[in-house]
Amino acid sequence: MIKSLTRKQQEVFDFLLQNQDKFPHPPTLEELCACMGLKSRGSLHNHIKALINENLIEAPERKQRGIRLTNYAKEMINHSDDQSSLPFVGIIAAGKPIEAVENITYMAIPEQLKTQKPCYILKVKGDSMIEQGIYDGDWVIIEQRSYARNGEIVVALINKAEATLKFIEQYPHETLLIPANSAMEAMHYNPEQVEIQGVLVGQMRSYTKNH
Amino acid sequence: MIKSLTRKQQEVFDFLLQNQDKFPHPPTLEELCACMGLKSRGSLHNHIKALINENLIEAPERKQRGIRLTNYAKEMINHSDDQSSLPFVGIIAAGKPIEAVENITYMAIPEQLKTQKPCYILKVKGDSMIEQGIYDGDWVIIEQRSYARNGEIVVALINKAEATLKFIEQYPHETLLIPANSAMEAMHYNPEQVEIQGVLVGQMRSYTKNH
DNA sequence: CTTCCTTGTTCTTTATTTGTTCTCGTGCTA
DNA sequence: TAGCACGAGAACAAATAAAGAACAAGGAAG
Numbered sequence: 001m002i003k004s005l006t007r008k009q010q011e012v013f014d015f016l017l018q019n020q021d022k023f024p025h026p027p028t029l030e031e032l033c034a035c036m037g038l039k040s041r042g043s044l045h046n047h048i049k050a051l052i053n054e055n056l057i058e059a060p061e062r063k064q065r066g067i068r069l070t071n072y073a074k075e076m077i078n079h080s081d082d083q084s085s086l087p088f089v090g091i092i093a094a095g096k097p098i099e100a101v102e103n104i105t106y107m108a109i110p111e112q113l114k115t116q117k118p119c120y121i122l123k124v125k126g127d128s129m130i131e132q133g134i135y136d137g138d139w140v141i142i143e144q145r146s147y148a149r150n151g152e153i154v155v156a157l158i159n160k161a162e163a164t165l166k167f168i169e170q171y172p173h174e175t176l177l178i179p180a181n182s183a184m185e186a187m188h189y190n191p192e193q194v195e196i197q198g199v200l201v202g203q204m205r206s207y208t209k210n211h
Numbered sequence: 212m213i214k215s216l217t218r219k220q221q222e223v224f225d226f227l228l229q230n231q232d233k234f235p236h237p238p239t240l241e242e243l244c245a246c247m248g249l250k251s252r253g254s255l256h257n258h259i260k261a262l263i264n265e266n267l268i269e270a271p272e273r274k275q276r277g278i279r280l281t282n283y284a285k286e287m288i289n290h291s292d293d294q295s296s297l298p299f300v301g302i303i304a305a306g307k308p309i310e311a312v313e314n315i316t317y318m319a320i321p322e323q324l325k326t327q328k329p330c331y332i333l334k335v336k337g338d339s340m341i342e343q344g345i346y347d348g349d350w351v352i353i354e355q356r357s358y359a360r361n362g363e364i365v366v367a368l369i370n371k372a373e374a375t376l377k378f379i380e381q382y383p384h385e386t387l388l389i390p391a392n393s394a395m396e397a398m399h400y401n402p403e404q405v406e407i408q409g410v411l412v413g414q415m416r417s418y419t420k421n422h
Numbered sequence: 423c424t425t426c427c428t429t430g431t432t433c434t435t436t437a438t439t440t441g442t443t444c445t446c447g448t449g450c451t452a
Numbered sequence: 453t454a455g456c457a458c459g460a461g462a463a464c465a466a467a468t469a470a471a472g473a474a475c476a477a478g479g480a481a482g
Contacts, residue, residue, distance in 0.1 A: 108320060
């Protein structure tokens with residue numbers, strides 16, 4: 001994904017990273033030249049073009065002082081220390097394995113929707129929890145955990161193959177996975193068939209439908 | 212702050228920020244010109260117009276000494292570091308005024324749940340949108356807007372007194388506010404009775420129930 | 423109320439800055 | 453040698469900025 005930057009390109013990128021706050025507004029090529037010890041805008045511009053190609057910075061055509069880091073670039077450096085964002089890792093559709101997304105992205109999440117423990121985000125496909133207000137296309141925030149109390153909503157892996165989001169009821173010789181959709185039936189398993197991968201702690205939905 | 216000010220525009224804005232208290236009255240264009248080292252009011256006025264466009268300052272038409280910072284701008288500078296958070300301003304329960312919370316708090320919100328326009332957060336009380344998956348205790352993200360298209364979910368102020376969250380249908384002589392709850396009836400109003408305060412763009416729910 | 427100066431607004435014209443593209447030269451390496 | 457990274461500089465076009473003229477509305481003084 002990240003094609004190798006040349007030495008100078010990396011240098012320019014690092015400089016932009018480290019100084020993104022220091023500039024009240026993005027620098028001009030000339031200013032950047034001065035910082036990097038160059039005498040020619042043209043030379044610098046080549047490096048800028050390379051970084052744009054790599055999707056690390058964006059610079060609206062001809063716009064002055066338009067150089068900005070891409071969200072993509074910010075993620076690369078931020079999410080490690082940014083405790084408010086959680087990784088969006090995949091799509092869960094009842095009866096299938098979790099479909100991992102190609103590029104993990106990070107979403108800012110309010111404190112109220114997560115827990116102290118590690119959490120991650122899935123997108124829900126299907127209507128099996130519709131009566132709990134979890135709709136097709138919603139995001140859910142999942143606390144990573146391998147156990148659950150009865151009545152919690154869990155991400156369960158069945159027979160090490162299919163993942164699903166359901167209410168759980170665990171009894172000595174039986175585990176029930178119960179959808180919140182009266183058109184669907186509860187499913188009965190032996191406890192060892194069901195592996196809990198996480199517990200639902202939050203849910204989100206966009207009404208602007210571009211996702 | 213993702214807006215694109217040119218260098219001079221930023222300079223003017225910064226100056227206004229830093230000197231908002233120093234002037235007994237807002238400065239005239241001429242005074243500002245002097246401060247910024249300009250000889251022509253016309254030049255400065257262009258920058259002023261740009262700032263007004265960005266909703267950073269407001270200047271009543273033709274009013275002398277009318278330049279003021281927008282509330283939006285004041286919010287900006289307090290939260291310029293975390294552009295991903297939105298203010299949680301109150302609780303909306305059908306049939307009551309919006310109950311403002313005493314201390315406005317800010318919640319981190321993922322990009323996907325908001326729009327480019329200013330947004331704020333309300334907590335929902337009641338079941339009137341339950342069939343749309345919006346439950347009692349959910350948070351909703353509202354884009355501040357005074358108009359809406361038919362079929363959108365809006366925060367509507369009725370008779371300048373009661374606020375409610377409903378589907379809206381607007382016709383020449385009638386405005387309908389329609390709940391998503393088959394136990395409730397659609398409400399009919401004269402268009403002038405209904406004032407739109409915002410449009411639903413996102414929804415969130417916590418399953419850890421401490422809020 | 424009328425008059426006059428101030429101030430905000432709009433235009434046109436001109437100048438300066440900045441992004442972009444090219445060409446050319448230098449060194450380094452396979 | 454050919455290919456590559458890198459830099460300098462020229463030349464051009466677009467964006468930005470400034471100045472100044474002209475006009476209209478505001479507000480103060482009489």
